[in-house]
Each structure stands twice: as structure tokens, then as C-alpha cells.
Amino acid sequence: MKITLKIWRQKKADTKGKLVAYDLNNIDPKQSFLETLDTLNQQLIAKGEEPVAFESDCREGICGVCGLYISGTAHGPLRETTTCQLHMRTFKDGETITVEPWRAKPFKVIKDLVVDRSPFDRIIQAGGFVSVNAGNAPDGNIVPISKKAADTAMDAAACIGCGACVAACKNGSAMLFVAAKVAHLAHLPQGSIEGQKRVRAMIAQMDAEGFGSCTNTYECGAVCPKGISVDFIAEMNRRWLGATLFDSK
Amino acid sequence: MLNLDAKIPSGPIELKWQKHKFEMKLVNPANKRKFNIIVVGTGLAGASAAATLAELGYNVDAFCFHDSPRRAHSIAAQGGINAAKNYPNDGDSIFRLFYDTIKGGDFRAREANVYRLAEVSNAVIDQCVAQGVPFAREYGGYLDNRSFGGAQVSRTFYARGQTGQQLLLGAYQSLMRQASAGQVKLHPRTEMLDVVIVNGQARGIVTRNLVTGSIETWAAHAVVLATGGYSNVFYLSTNAKTCNVTAAFRAYKRGAGFANPCYTQIHPTCIPQTGEHQSKLTLMSESLRNDGRVWVPKQKGDKRPPAQIPENERDYYLERKYPSFGNLAPRDIASRSAKEVCDQNLGIGPNGNGVYLDFADALNRVGAKVIGERYGNLFEMYERITADDPYKTPMRIFPAPHYTMGGLWVDYNLMSTIPGLHVIGEANFSDHGANRLGASALMQGLADGYFILPYTIGHYLASAQLSDVDTSHSEFAAALADVQARNAKLLRLKGKRSVDSIHRELGQLMWHNVGMSRNAAGLLQTLQRIPELREEFWQNAIVLPASGEEFNQELEKAGRVADFLEFAELLTRDALERRESCGGHFRNEYQQEDGEAKRDDKNYAHVAVWEHKGDDKTPERNIEQLKYENVALVTRSYK
Numbered sequence: 043m044k045i046t047l048k049i050w051r052q053k054k055a056d057t058k059g060k061l062v063a064y065d066l067n068n069i070d071p072k073q074s075f076l077e078t079l080d081t082l083n084q085q086l087i088a089k090g091e092e093p094v095a096f097e098s099d100c101r102e103g104i105c106g107v108c109g110l111y112i113s114g115t116a117h118g119p120l121r122e123t124t125t126c127q128l129h130m131r132t133f134k135d136g137e138t139i140t141v142e143p144w145r146a147k148p149f150k151v152i153k154d155l156v157v158d159r160s161p162f163d164r165i166i167q168a169g170g171f172v173s174v175n176a177g178n179a180p181d182g183n184i185v186p187i188s189k190k191a192a193d194t195a196m197d198a199a200a201c202i203g204c205g206a207c208v209a210a211c212k213n214g215s216a217m218l219f220v221a222a223k224v225a226h227l228a229h230l231p232q233g234s235i236e237g238q239k240r241v242r243a244m245i246a247q248m249d250a251e252g253f254g255s256c257t258n259t260y261e262c263g264a265v266c267p268k269g270i271s272v273d274f275i276a277e278m279n280r281r282w283l284g285a286t287l288f289d290s291k
Numbered sequence: 292m293l294n295l296d297a298k299i300p301s302g303p304i305e306l307k308w309q310k311h312k313f314e315m316k317l318v319n320p321a322n323k324r325k326f327n328i329i330v331v332g333t334g335l336a337g338a339s340a341a342a343t344l345a346e347l348g349y350n351v352d353a354f355c356f357h358d359s360p361r362r363a364h365s366i367a368a369q370g371g372i373n374a375a376k377n378y379p380n381d382g383d384s385i386f387r388l389f390y391d392t393i394k395g396g397d398f399r400a401r402e403a404n405v406y407r408l409a410e411v412s413n414a415v416i417d418q419c420v421a422q423g424v425p426f427a428r429e430y431g432g433y434l435d436n437r438s439f440g441g442a443q444v445s446r447t448f449y450a451r452g453q454t455g456q457q458l459l460l461g462a463y464q465s466l467m468r469q470a471s472a473g474q475v476k477l478h479p480r481t482e483m484l485d486v487v488i489v490n491g492q493a494r495g496i497v498t499r500n501l502v503t504g505s506i507e508t509w510a511a512h513a514v515v516l517a518t519g520g521y522s523n524v525f526y527l528s529t530n531a532k533t534c535n536v537t538a539a540f541r542a543y544k545r546g547a548g549f550a551n552p553c554y555t556q557i558h559p560t561c562i563p564q565t566g567e568h569q570s571k572l573t574l575m576s577e578s579l580r581n582d583g584r585v586w587v588p589k590q591k592g593d594k595r596p597p598a599q600i601p602e603n604e605r606d607y608y609l610e611r612k613y614p615s616f617g618n619l620a621p622r623d624i625a626s627r628s629a630k631e632v633c634d635q636n637l638g639i640g641p642n643g644n645g646v647y648l649d650f651a652d653a654l655n656r657v658g659a660k661v662i663g664e665r666y667g668n669l670f671e672m673y674e675r676i677t678a679d680d681p682y683k684t685p686m687r688i689f690p691a692p693h694y695t696m697g698g699l700w701v702d703y704n705l706m707s708t709i710p711g712l713h714v715i716g717e718a719n720f721s722d723h724g725a726n727r728l729g730a731s732a733l734m735q736g737l738a739d740g741y742f743i744l745p746y747t748i749g750h751y752l753a754s755a756q757l758s759d760v761d762t763s764h765s766e767f768a769a770a771l772a773d774v775q776a777r778n779a780k781l782l783r784l785k786g787k788r789s790v791d792s793i794h795r796e797l798g799q800l801m802w803h804n805v806g807m808s809r810n811a812a813g814l815l816q817t818l819q820r821i822p823e824l825r826e827e828f829w830q831n832a833i834v835l836p837a838s839g840e841e842f843n844q845e846l847e848k849a850g851r852v853a854d855f856l857e858f859a860e861l862l863t864r865d866a867l868e869r870r871e872s873c874g875g876h877f878r879n880e881y882q883q884e885d886g887e888a889k890r891d892d893k894n895y896a897h898v899a900v901w902e903h904k905g906d907d908k909t910p911e912r913n914i915e916q917l918k919y920e921n922v923a924l925v926t927r928s929y930k
């Protein structure tokens with residue numbers, strides 16, 4: 043296949059960036075999108091030019107590091123697919139593909155296609171955990187959990203922290219990411235005890251990081267590679283309301 | 292000569308750990324905050340250790356080169372984690388898990404360590420449940436179990452096909468809790484490039500900030516390495532792209548013994564390589580072997596689509612050769628058998644580098660819905676990569692480098708030969724022997740991090756003489772200068788070949804000669820070729836941009852590949868010196884008449900521990916003799 047990649051090049055966080063076009067011939071439809079970027083980089087290096095910085099690690103759709111904006115969609119055209127799981131057979135021969143980093147105020151560009159997603163870590167630090175120390179847990183079967191509750195918790199826990207939801211949202215809202223963690227823990231008895239405190243603290247941190255508010259356009263759900271349901275956002279809003287209205291602290 | 296005293300407690304195996312816990316010195320609670328501990332790596336092992344040490348009151352600095360601890364390679368583990376709970380009432384026990392793990396490792400692991408692993412495995416599950424890990428449940432609300440390669444009991448706990456992810460998120464969340472409490476200082480995007488030794492003790496590290504490029508030193512009372520495995524020495528592997536050997540190798544150069552580097556695991560169920568562009572191989576979870584049947588056509592070069600090959604023209608070779616374990620035979624056996632049939636030109640798929648993993652029987656037996664519940668996401672992932680639907684046509688699989696049982700040598704306290712340098716998780720050599728059974732790495736990483744190291748490191752801190760040392764000490768300046776010089780040398784590389792292309796070439800060499808089976812001729816040839824490739828790297832590689840004061844992925848890779856180029860030689864040397872076949876190490880010269888591995892317990896029931904003697908000197912092979920008091924050294928048979 044022949045492909046033209048228009049890639050965002052930006053030297054540093056505080057320098058200006060621009061789109062640069064690169065033509066590639068002989069792309070195998072079986073190769074992945076990231077392998078195409080590898081191919082491009084090998085060619086750039088051979089010419090003595092600086093390769094394009096982009097992040098990837100597991101290349102299996104699970105570590106959440108590889109997100110790119112591909113021709114206007116977070117993680118590209120396939121639903122429920124991370125960038126690393128996108129293959130060239132998805133594209134047309136001769137197609138021009140635009141590749142940009144996530145664009146959201148709290149995610150600063152580090153270089154080219156690499157952004158800083160540490161705000162997500164700080165949101166988890168605010169309360170996205172169960173306060174339990176190692177060493178005293180009772181037998182795992184002491185508290186039975188219905189299969190349904192465990193499955194729902196797992197549905198939410200599947201979030202890979204990629205940030206596509208934020209990047210796709212016109213307000214740069216992190217609601218889907220936060221809602222996923224809130225729901226994961228709230229559906230389990232172990233996590234529900236701190237539920238009210240958690241939802242308040244995580245939302246407060248999300249606001250402090252500069253993420254926008256949710257106006258229910260649900261672009262997030264459409265691009266989420268793990269199919270995290272936007273219903274969790276409604277659930278979180280209910281929990282948040284409950285926590286602010288009825289909790290005395 | 293390295294001092295390889297494993298410090299195994301005396302007494303019966305069931306009581307060793309109890310006894311040791313009682314006998315170890317304690318750090319007074321009020322004094323814990325006076326100790327600083329550096330933990331490098333925040334995968335399952337590192338995150339669980341850092342969080343637990345912080346819970347105990349130590350000050351912890353946690354480093355990783357990932358942008359967030361949540362992305363460590365542990366996140367990718369699909370299948371599950373073992374424990375001896377015996378919930379399914381099928382006869383499991385701590386002793387049986389211990390026995391299976393020792394036997395699975397082909398009697399090349401230390402009994403006491405493995406027993407302890409089995410003993411704490413149950414607490415690991417309890418801890419994870421308490422953290423909110425959403426393990427699979429039965430309809431009655433209790434934890435569900437499944438069986439995994441190499442085991443005849445159902446002792447594997449799982450969270451869909453995302454067990455590693457959920458376990459890591461549990462440990463990561465505990466780590467984040469301690470970070471917000473100020474007990475842990477997080478240093479993401481920071482790569483450790485050296486260990487600092489003062490008065491013979493590990494007292495700090497040298498790092499490079501991957502965003503700004505600044506090279507810094509950090510002091511502490513003890514250092515923990517939890518930096519994962521080195522399968523990427525083969526270039527193509529199931530490991531994440533950034534997995535590497537640098538931290539362990541630099542520690543080796545500072546005096547830490549490297550144990551059994553030739554023990555590498557080749558996983559039988561990966562998607563075959565499709566072409567030259569390939570950057571990594573994708574694992575299909577081993578749990579698939581519970582319901583999938585492995586076969587190849589009986590006829591050489593049979594190019595018919597699988598559906599057109601009738602039953603009597605198929606060879607279900609694992610079921611034929613290993614009737615009691617069948618498709619669940621351990622990984623080394625399943626992998627080698629796949630290679631054998633492909634070497635006989637029976638391999639399937641466009642490149643002949645695959646065997647079928649067929650779900651047709653299971654689909655008929657329990658239906659697509661049940662199979663979808665069990666493996667839905669794996670099937671989807673497979674289809675995404677290959678464009679084939681496993682509900683309709685069998686998967687194509689082939690073995691790939693996956694896990695490394697070798698690693699830095701540690702004693703029973705998980706301490707390396709450098710006092711104060713502890714090593715946990717895949718980075719150490721300890722519990723798996725010559726082969727690793729499925730679902731045991733997650734168990735080991737978490738056991739080390741939650742329940743073993745936090746005890747033993749306390750003993751070290753309470754008993755070692757530790758002087759006041761900070762980064763102004765001359766050893767820190769010296770290590771810093773070494774790292775700077777090495778970086779500068781890498782940045783001067785202005786040749787024609789990319790770092791990746793040299794890594795790829797090294798990987799090919801290792802895969803063909805030091806992969807699934809090895810022989811003296813191939814190993815000797817490799818030992819000759821590696822220095823040439825190293826020369827090629829230093830003469831003809833290129834690093835762009837040529838500046839270290841910025842985010843520079845090529846520089847990161849170059850440092851790691853330079854270490855792989857030296858480490859590969861150590862691995863090959865170890866394989867050459869081990870003149871027997873055991874577990875993941877198969878020497879063609881040492882096999883039984885029926886092609887099974889021929890172990891030599893008389894001469895090789897030991898750990899080989901390599902000692903660095905200088906860059907231009909041959910490393911020295913030390914041994915730790917293994918003593919088996921609780922299990923008989925039987926020939927491992929899965930027939």
C-alpha cells in the first residue's frame with residue numbers, strides 16, 4: 043500500500059508544532075499502525091533525520107500508553123480498538139492519514155505525539171483506592187459477591203487510562219475515566235465503604251487538574267477502546283449528589 | 292568467588308518461614324521513618340513492595356521509566372494467578388502447589404523458597420480481594436477458579452482475560468494511596484542507569500530523567516530492583532517493547548551475581564510472525580488450552596483449509612504424546628513439540644510457522660455463548676490481528692519468547708550478592724527453576740512484594756551497620772561520571788544503522804541458536820558472532836537526535852541494546868556450560884531416545900551464578916548446590 047502520513051511535529055512542550063507530510067510506499071496491510079510509524083522512523087533515521095516520538099509499550103491494547111489522534115478520531119476509525127491494535131488493512135491504498143497527539147489542556151505535549159497524562163495518576167491518588175494495608179485481609183470467600191456485581195465492577199475496571207475520552211471531549215472532560223474507577227470500587231463491598239468520600243475527592247481533583255465539565259455529548263464513550271459505558275457517568279453523578287447532599291463531612 | 296550462602300533456615304520445610312520470621316530482627320516502628328528505601332520498578336513486584344514498605348512506615352522513593360506506574364509490563368498478563376486455596380475441593384494443598392512448582396521447574400529451584408511461595412499464595416489472593424480486584428465469581432458469590440497449563444487441579448484465579456491488569460491496578464492504587472499520604476515519592480519517566488555501592492553496600496542509584504535528560508543520584512539505606520525480565524534480548528517476544536535488562540545488568544557489573552541467564556521460557560500459544568515489519572509477538576492466553584485442541588495435518592505440505600482436513604488426517608500430537616496432560620502439557624513441552632512438527636514441514640499458515648488451536652469441539656460441547664464468556668476478548672484480539680474469526684476457523688499459534696527464569700541471584704531474604712541490594716519479581720532468579728508454570732509469575736511478584744521483602748528488608752536494616760551516606764559521597768560522583776560518559780559515548784554514534792536494526796539482528800541470532808533448542812556448535816558460533824555485532828553497534832549505529840538534554844527515545848533504546856549486546860553473551864555462555872537439558876533449556880545433545888529432555892542431576896543440580904570480572908575478562912561461573920530434602924528428583928514425565 044501507499045500511505046501519506048501527516049504528523050504533528052513539536053520539539054518541546056513550549057515550542058510551536060506543525061504538521062509534516064511523509065509518503066510511505068510498500069506498506070503491508072497486515073502491519074499495525076504503530077509498525078507503520080516504526081517503518082517511517084527507520085526511513086527517517088536512514089536519511090539522518092530525527093525520528094517521530096510516539097509512545098507504545100504492550101502493543102496488545104492493554105497498557106493504555108499508545109493513544110493517538112488519527113484522522114480526527116481518538117485511536118482511529120475502528121470502534122473499541124486501541125491505536126496499537128489498528129492494522130493497515132483498515133485504511134485505503136493511497137490514503138492520507140493525519141496523526142496528532144491528544145489535545146487537552148491538562149495533557150501537555152512532551153514531544154511530537156507524546157503527552158503527559160500524570161493528571162490521571164493524581165486523580166487516583168485523591169481516592170481511587172481501597173484503604174487496606176497488606177497483611178490483614180480475611181479469606182477472599184468471606185464476603186461473597188454476586189457474579190453480577192463482580193462483572194459490573196470488572197466492566198468498569200477495564201479502563202486502561204489511555205485518555206482518549208478526554209481527548210475526544212470538546213470540553214476536555216475526564217468524567218468517563220473517573221466514573222469508571224468510582225463504579226469499579228463502589229460495586230464491590232470492599233470499596234463501597236469509602237464510596238462517598240472517594241467520589242467527592244476524585245471529582246474535586248479532576249476539577250483542580252483543569253479538566254472540563256461533562257455536557258453529555260458522549261464522544262468519550264464512542265472512542266473508548268475498552269467500551270466503558272457512559273452509564274457509569276450517570277451513576278457517578280448520582281453518587282456524587284448523594285455524597286454532597288447526605289454526607290455530613 | 293561470590294559468597295552464595297542462601298541463608299535457608301533450618302528445620303522442617305513447613306516451619307522454615309515461620310521460624311525465620313520470628314528470628315529476624317525487627318525495626319522499631321518509630322525508627323522506620325528514619326530509613327529511606329529506593330524501589331526501582333513499579334510492576335506487580337515493585338508496586339506491591341513500595342506500597343507495603345510505605346504502609347510499614349519507611350520512606351520510599353519509587354522509580355519507573357513508564358509515564359505512570361500503571362503501565363508496567365505486568366499489566367499485560369492475561370491468564371491468571373495461582374494459589375493453594377483448594378476452593379474447588381479437588382485436592383489442592385500448599386504442599387501440592389509447592390510440589391508442582393518444583394517439578395514444573397524441572398528440579399532446578401530452591402525448595403525453601405518455593406515452599407514459602409506456595410505458603411503465602413493464599414494471602415496474596417485475600418489481599419487482592421480486599422483491594423477490590425474484581426476476580427471472576429461463581430453464581431453463589433464465591434471466587435471462581437480454572438486450570439492452567441501444567442496443573443491437574445483448578446487453582447488459578449482470574450479476572451476475565453485481564454488478570455495482570457487488575458492485579459497491577461490493585462497494587463498501583465495502594466501505591467497511589469501511599470503517594471498521596473507522602474510516604475512514597477514517585478519518580479515516573481526516570482530510568483535507573485547504575486547502582487551506587489558504598490563500603491560494599493548498595494546505597495543508591497543513578498538515574499536519567501527521560502523528559503529533561505538530567506542525570507541525577509539518589510541515596511538510601513537499601514535498594515530494591517523490581518525491573519522485570521529480559522526476553523526482549525530475542526527482539527521479538529511477548530514482552531512489552533520497553534522491557535530490558537539494563538538495571539539488572541548494571542548491577543551485575545557492580546558485583547551482583549547473575550543466576551541461570553540461559554533459563555528462558557518460550558510460550559506455546561502466540562500468534563505466528565507475519566512479516567519483516569513485525570515489532571513484537573502477541574500472546575494468546577494459555578487458558579485457551581483448556582478448551583482448544585492442538586493439531587497439524589498428518590500430511591506434509593497439506594495446504595487445504597483446516598475445515599477440509601478430515602479428522603483422521605489430523606495429528607492431535609499433544610494428546611497423542613502426552614495422554615494424561617494432553618493439550619495442558621507444560622509450556623516447554625508444548626513449545627518444543629510445536630517446533631518439532633514445524634521442523635518436519637507439518638506447520639500450517641502462510642509461512643508454515645504455526646499449528647492449529649481448534650475450538651470446534653468445545654463450541655459443539657458448550658456452545659458459543661459459554662466460550663464467548665470464557666475467552667471473548669481473546670478471540671476478538673486474535674481476530675483484530677489476523678482478520679480470522681476463531682469461532683469459525685481454528686487459531687494459528689506458534690511459540691515465542693515470553694518469560695525469563697534467570698535473573699539476579701538472591702538468597703532466601705531476596706538479597707543479591709551485594710548487601711542492601713534486594714531483587715524481586717521477574718528480575719530475580721528465585722522460584723521457577725528451569726521452567727515456569729503458568730500463573731506463577733504474578734503469584735511470585737506479589738508474594739515477594741506484599742509478604743516477603745517487607746519482612747526481610749527490615750531484618751537487613753536492623754542488622755546491617757549503615758553509616759550516614761548521602762549523594763555528596765565520592766562514590767556517587769564516580770557513578771554519575773560513569774553514566775555521563777556512557778551516555779556521551781552513545782550520543783556520539785553517527786553511523787548508518789538504526790539501533791533497532793542491530794537489536795533485530797541480535798534477536799534473530801539468539802532465537803535461532805539460543806532459543807527453543809541449543810547445541811554446542813550453534814552456541815560457539817553465537818559467542819563468536821556477538822562481539823562482532825557489538826563492534827558493528829559501536830562503529831555503525833546512529834542515535835538521533837544527538838542531544839541528551841531532551842526527550843530522546845533513540846538514546847534510551849541505544850543504552851538498552853548496548854546492554855543486551857553484552858548480556859546476550861553471558862546468556863549464551865551459560866547455555867553452553869550447562870551440558871544437560873532441563874525445563875526451558877534444551878540441548879540437542881542431551882535428549883532421551885524418545886526426544887524428551889535428559890537432565891543430569893549428578894552434575895547440574897545447581898544454580899549457575901555468573902560473576903563479572905571486568906569488561907575484557909571472562910566471567911566466572913560459581914555454583915549454588917541445590918539440596919532436595921522434601922521431594923525426590925524424579926524424571927519429569929507428563930505422559
Ligand SMILES: Cc1cc2nc3c(=O)[nH]c(=O)nc-3n(C[C@H](O)[C@H](O)[C@H](O)COP(=O)(O)OP(=O)(O)OC[C@H]3O[C@@H](n4cnc5c(N)ncnc54)[C@H](O)[C@@H]3O)c2cc1C
Pocket residue numbers: 331332333334335336337354355356357360363364365366367368369370371372454455481482483484517518519520529530531534535537538574693694715716717718729730731732733734736
Ligand atoms: C503477555 C504476557 C502474559 C502473561 N500472563 C501471565 C499470567 O497469566 N500469569 C502469570 O503468572 N504471569 C504472566 N506473565 C508474566 C508476568 O506478567 C510477569 O512475569 C510479571 O508481571 C513481571 O512483573 P515484575 O513486577 O517483575 O516486572 P514488570 O511488570 O516488567 O515491571 C518492571 C518495572 O520496572 C521498571 N523498570 C525496568 N527497568 C527500569 C530501569 N532501568 N529504571 C527504572 N525503571 C525500570 C518498569 O518501568 C516497570 O515499572 C505474562 C507475561 C506476558 C508478557
Ligand code: SF4
Pocket residue numbers: 200201202203204205206207208218219222262265266267268269270
Ligand atoms: S474510560 Fe476509556 S477512553 Fe477513557 S481512559 Fe479509560 S479506557 Fe481510555
Ligand code: FES
Pocket residue numbers: 097098099100101102103104105106107108109124125126127
Ligand atoms: S501500546 Fe499498550 S495499549 Fe497500545
